[in-house]
Amino acid sequence: MGTGPLLLLATLEGTVMAAVLALAAVGLSLSFGVMRVVNVAHGEFFMLGAVLAWAVAQAVPSAPLGFVAALVICPVLVGALAYAIDAGLLRRLKHDPEATIVATxxxxxxxxxxxxxxxxxxxxxxxxxxxxxxxxxxxGYSGYKLFVVVAAALVLLAVWWVMTRSRAGLVMRATQIDRATARAFGINVDRVYAGTFALGAGLAAVAAVLIVPIQQAHYLMGHDPLLLSFIVVIIGGLGSIRGTLIAALVIGLADGILSMLYPPTLAKIFATLAVALVLVFRPQGLFGARP
Amino acid sequence: MAAVTLLEARGLTRSFGGLRAVDHVDFTLNSGEIHALIGPNGAGKTTFVSLLSGRLQPDAGQIRFDGADVTRLPAHARVAQGIAYTFQITSIYAGLTVADNLALAVQRHPTRDLAGETARAAARVGLGDHLGQVAGLLSYGHQRLLEIGMGLALRPRLLILDEPTQGLANKEIEGFTALIRSLLPETTVLLIEHNMDVVMALADRITVLNFGKVLASGAPAEIRANRAVQDAYLGGHHAAD
Amino acid sequence: MTRVLVLHLAVLAGLAALGAVLPAYHHGMMARILMLAVYAIGYNIAFGYTGLLSLGHAMFLGAGMMAAGLWVQQGGSAAAALGLGALAGLGAATLTGVLALRTAGVSFMIVTLMFAQAFYLTLLYFGAITGGDEGFPLPAAGRQLMGLDLSQDGPRYAVALAIFAVALLVQLALVRSRFGRTLVAMRENEERSRMLGYNPFTTKLAALAISGLFSGVAGAGYGLLFGYVGASFATIQYSILPMLYVLLGGAGTTLGPLLGAVLMFYLIDTASSLTELSLAVIGAALLFLVLFAPKGILGTLRDRGIRWLP
Incomplete structure (x- = not known):
C-alpha cells in the first residue's frame, strides 16, 4: 500500500475511534460539568455496556436483532445502575469531589x-x-465501522439537542451554573444529579455496544476508554461539551494515525504526559469555551 | 520628632470585572501610629488592605515597605518581612487546639521555649485558660481574640486588622483597645473599623475611602470636621456632635 | 511525649516478638506487610498530615524499587541500593511536586495519576532493561546486607523490622516537630498558613519529597527482601493500596499505616484464598471507609477520647 491509501486507512480508523471516544468522553464530561465530580468508574460503565451486549446477543438468536436489542437494553440497564449508584452512594457523600473519586x-x-x-x-x-x-x-473497508461513525454522530446530535434545546437540558445547565439558586427555583437537584450521572453512564454503554462487534467484550476493557476519555475531557476543557467534541475528534484521529506510525506504548506515554502538563499549565483546556 | 514612613502606596489600583474597587490610591503610614481606615460598605477597604498584605495583586501602582519595593512580593514573604494580617471573617485552624494555633504563629521566630511563649501569647489576649481547647469550639468572641492573638504572636512591625471588634461584647472591646494601645510604638497598626467609638478612641490618623478613592486623610478632629466626609459617610451624625 | 514513645516502642517490641513465634508463611507475609507499611507511612505524610491526596505514589515506590534492582543487578551492594532507592523516590516526588503542586484537589489527583501512568508505561517501553511487567529476579550476591542473607526468613524479617522501626520513629519525630505542625496547618487552612508567613508551595513540596523518600525506601527494601523487581509495582493499583491502608488505619495517625496494612493485607489474602474476590474486597473496603468511617480506626479512637494518640 502507498502512503496515500495508508493515510486514508489511518484516517478512517481514526474517525471510528474518534466517534466512539466522543460518546464515552461526553458522558464523562456531562457528569463533571453538571455535578463537578470525576467518575473513575466511567470505564467500568463502558465495560458493563459491552459485556451486557454480549449477554443480550447470546439470548437473542438472530445477530441483527440481538445487536439492536443490545443497543436499546444495555444503555438503559447501565443508566439505571448509575442512577441507583448516585442516589444511594454519591449523594451520601454530598458529591464531595475527593471522596467521590475514592468511592468511584x-x-x-x-x-x-x-x-x-x-x-x-x-x-x-x-x-x-x-x-x-x-x-x-x-x-476493502468494513461498512459496519462507517455505521458506527454515523450512529455515534446521531446520538451526539441528540445529546446536543437535549442540552441546548430541551427543558431537561435547561435544568441541567441551571444546576451546573448555580446549584443553590437552582434549588431555590424548585429544581430537584438530587434528581438532576442522578439523571445526569445515568445519562453519562448510558452514553458510555452506547459507545461500548457500538464498539463490541469490532473489539471483544472483556472485564478489563474499561481501562483504555477511561484513560482516553480523561484525556479528551481535560484537553477539551473540563465540563465543556463543545470542547470535548473537538478534542475527541482531534485525539481520535491523532491516535488512529500516530499508532500506525509509532509504537503504541510510546504514543501513550506522550499522550499521558501531555494531558498532565495541560492540566498543570492550562487547566481550562486547549479548547475550553471560557477560562 | 519627624514622622518616619513605614509603608507607602502610590497609585494603587485594582479592578474586578468593570468595577474599580481601588482606584489610584496614594497612602502613607507612619511608623508607630494607629491608622484607621473607614468608609461605607463596598468602599474598597478590604480590597485595599488585601493589596497591602499581598493577598491580591494590584493592576497598577507601587507599594513600599520600610523603604523596599514589595509590590511583587508574595503574601507569605511580606508576612516574613513583618506585615501581619488578621482576617475579617475569622480564619483560624478550627480543628487544632488554641495552643497549636498560637504556636504556628510563635514558631515563625526562632525560640527555645515554644510552649512558654505560646502560653504568654494566649494570656495576652485573655485565652490563657483555653490553651488545650479545640479552636473551632470556642465562642465567636474568643475566636476573634485568637485571630488577633495569632497576628500579635508574629511580632509584626505592621499589624493590619480587618474589622477586629465585629462581634465582640462591649467589655471585650475595652480590653481590645487597651491591648492595641499597648503595642505602640514597636508595632504600627492599620485598622479597618466600623465602630466609630473605637476609631475615635484609638486612631492617630484616619483615612476615608469612598468608591475606591481616598476622600480625606488626617487627624480625627479634621476628619470629623470634613464636610465631604460628613456627606458621604458620617451622614446625619455631625449634627449631633 | 513519654506515653507516646512508650506506645511506639511497645508496638516495635511486639513486632520483634512476633518474628520469633510466627510460622514460616506468616513470617514472609509480615515482612511484606512491614515494607508496605513503610510505603503507607510515606503516603500518610503526604495525605494524612499534609492533605495531599495523590494517586501517583506508585511512581515513587516503583522508582525506588527499580533503582535498587538495577543497581544490584549490575553488582552493586544492597546497602547502597537502599540509599539509591531513597534518592530515586525523593527525586521522582520532587519532580512530580514541582509540576503537580501548581494544581490542587481533583486536578492534583489526576495529574499525579497521569505522571505515574506515564512512568509505568516508560518502564514497559524500556522492557529490555526493566523486564517490563514480568520484571527480573535479583542475584543472590546482591542480597547481602551487613552480613545477613536476605533470602533467609530470619534475617529478612529482622531487616524488614529494622527499616520499619526507623521509618516509624522518624515519622513520629517529624509529625511532632515544628515542621510537622506546619504540615498539618497546611492541611487544615492553607490561606491562614500563608498569612502566617508559610510558603504553601515549598512546604507541600517538602512534604511530598519526604513522602517520596519513604516510598522509595519501601520499594528498594521490598525488592531486596523478596529478590524481585518489576514494573507491576508501578501500576495504579499500587497507588490505591497505600491510600486504602491509611484510610483504614486512620489518616494522620502515626500507627494508622501499620494497622491498615496488616488488616487490609490479611483481608485481601483471606478473601482471595476463599474465592477470587480480592478486587471486590478492595472496592468494598474503599466504599465502606469513605461512607462510614472517613477517619479510619485510630482517627475514630482519637475522636472518641484517646486524644493523646499522635
Missing part, C-alpha cells in the same frame, strides 16, 4: 469483580448486525 475507585473494583464473576475472564465476541464490505480501489 472502589466502585470500579466492584464492577470489575462483578463482571468477572458473572461472565468469566474470557474475551467475548459479538457479531456485527451486517457484514457489508465497501471495496475501495486500494483496500
Amino acid at each position: 475507585i472502589g466502585l470500579s473494583y466492584i464492577l470489575q469483580q462483578g463482571a468477572l464473576s458473572l461472565f468469566g475472564p474470557d474475551a467475548r465476541p459479538v457479531e456485527a448486525p451486517f457484514t457489508l464490505r465497501l471495496q475501495l480501489p486500494w483496500f
Whole structure:
C-alpha cells in the first residue's frame, strides 16, 4: 500500500475511534460539568455496556436483532445502575469531589469483580448486525465501522439537542451554573444529579455496544476508554461539551494515525504526559469555551 | 520628632470585572501610629488592605515597605518581612487546639521555649485558660481574640486588622483597645473599623475611602470636621456632635 | 511525649516478638506487610498530615524499587541500593511536586495519576532493561546486607523490622516537630498558613519529597527482601493500596499505616484464598471507609477520647 491509501486507512480508523471516544468522553464530561465530580468508574460503565451486549446477543438468536436489542437494553440497564449508584452512594457523600473519586475507585473494583464473576475472564465476541464490505480501489473497508461513525454522530446530535434545546437540558445547565439558586427555583437537584450521572453512564454503554462487534467484550476493557476519555475531557476543557467534541475528534484521529506510525506504548506515554502538563499549565483546556 | 514612613502606596489600583474597587490610591503610614481606615460598605477597604498584605495583586501602582519595593512580593514573604494580617471573617485552624494555633504563629521566630511563649501569647489576649481547647469550639468572641492573638504572636512591625471588634461584647472591646494601645510604638497598626467609638478612641490618623478613592486623610478632629466626609459617610451624625 | 514513645516502642517490641513465634508463611507475609507499611507511612505524610491526596505514589515506590534492582543487578551492594532507592523516590516526588503542586484537589489527583501512568508505561517501553511487567529476579550476591542473607526468613524479617522501626520513629519525630505542625496547618487552612508567613508551595513540596523518600525506601527494601523487581509495582493499583491502608488505619495517625496494612493485607489474602474476590474486597473496603468511617480506626479512637494518640 502507498502512503496515500495508508493515510486514508489511518484516517478512517481514526474517525471510528474518534466517534466512539466522543460518546464515552461526553458522558464523562456531562457528569463533571453538571455535578463537578470525576467518575473513575466511567470505564467500568463502558465495560458493563459491552459485556451486557454480549449477554443480550447470546439470548437473542438472530445477530441483527440481538445487536439492536443490545443497543436499546444495555444503555438503559447501565443508566439505571448509575442512577441507583448516585442516589444511594454519591449523594451520601454530598458529591464531595475527593471522596467521590475514592468511592468511584472502589466502585470500579466492584464492577470489575462483578463482571468477572458473572461472565468469566474470557474475551467475548459479538457479531456485527451486517457484514457489508465497501471495496475501495486500494483496500476493502468494513461498512459496519462507517455505521458506527454515523450512529455515534446521531446520538451526539441528540445529546446536543437535549442540552441546548430541551427543558431537561435547561435544568441541567441551571444546576451546573448555580446549584443553590437552582434549588431555590424548585429544581430537584438530587434528581438532576442522578439523571445526569445515568445519562453519562448510558452514553458510555452506547459507545461500548457500538464498539463490541469490532473489539471483544472483556472485564478489563474499561481501562483504555477511561484513560482516553480523561484525556479528551481535560484537553477539551473540563465540563465543556463543545470542547470535548473537538478534542475527541482531534485525539481520535491523532491516535488512529500516530499508532500506525509509532509504537503504541510510546504514543501513550506522550499522550499521558501531555494531558498532565495541560492540566498543570492550562487547566481550562486547549479548547475550553471560557477560562 | 519627624514622622518616619513605614509603608507607602502610590497609585494603587485594582479592578474586578468593570468595577474599580481601588482606584489610584496614594497612602502613607507612619511608623508607630494607629491608622484607621473607614468608609461605607463596598468602599474598597478590604480590597485595599488585601493589596497591602499581598493577598491580591494590584493592576497598577507601587507599594513600599520600610523603604523596599514589595509590590511583587508574595503574601507569605511580606508576612516574613513583618506585615501581619488578621482576617475579617475569622480564619483560624478550627480543628487544632488554641495552643497549636498560637504556636504556628510563635514558631515563625526562632525560640527555645515554644510552649512558654505560646502560653504568654494566649494570656495576652485573655485565652490563657483555653490553651488545650479545640479552636473551632470556642465562642465567636474568643475566636476573634485568637485571630488577633495569632497576628500579635508574629511580632509584626505592621499589624493590619480587618474589622477586629465585629462581634465582640462591649467589655471585650475595652480590653481590645487597651491591648492595641499597648503595642505602640514597636508595632504600627492599620485598622479597618466600623465602630466609630473605637476609631475615635484609638486612631492617630484616619483615612476615608469612598468608591475606591481616598476622600480625606488626617487627624480625627479634621476628619470629623470634613464636610465631604460628613456627606458621604458620617451622614446625619455631625449634627449631633 | 513519654506515653507516646512508650506506645511506639511497645508496638516495635511486639513486632520483634512476633518474628520469633510466627510460622514460616506468616513470617514472609509480615515482612511484606512491614515494607508496605513503610510505603503507607510515606503516603500518610503526604495525605494524612499534609492533605495531599495523590494517586501517583506508585511512581515513587516503583522508582525506588527499580533503582535498587538495577543497581544490584549490575553488582552493586544492597546497602547502597537502599540509599539509591531513597534518592530515586525523593527525586521522582520532587519532580512530580514541582509540576503537580501548581494544581490542587481533583486536578492534583489526576495529574499525579497521569505522571505515574506515564512512568509505568516508560518502564514497559524500556522492557529490555526493566523486564517490563514480568520484571527480573535479583542475584543472590546482591542480597547481602551487613552480613545477613536476605533470602533467609530470619534475617529478612529482622531487616524488614529494622527499616520499619526507623521509618516509624522518624515519622513520629517529624509529625511532632515544628515542621510537622506546619504540615498539618497546611492541611487544615492553607490561606491562614500563608498569612502566617508559610510558603504553601515549598512546604507541600517538602512534604511530598519526604513522602517520596519513604516510598522509595519501601520499594528498594521490598525488592531486596523478596529478590524481585518489576514494573507491576508501578501500576495504579499500587497507588490505591497505600491510600486504602491509611484510610483504614486512620489518616494522620502515626500507627494508622501499620494497622491498615496488616488488616487490609490479611483481608485481601483471606478473601482471595476463599474465592477470587480480592478486587471486590478492595472496592468494598474503599466504599465502606469513605461512607462510614472517613477517619479510619485510630482517627475514630482519637475522636472518641484517646486524644493523646499522635
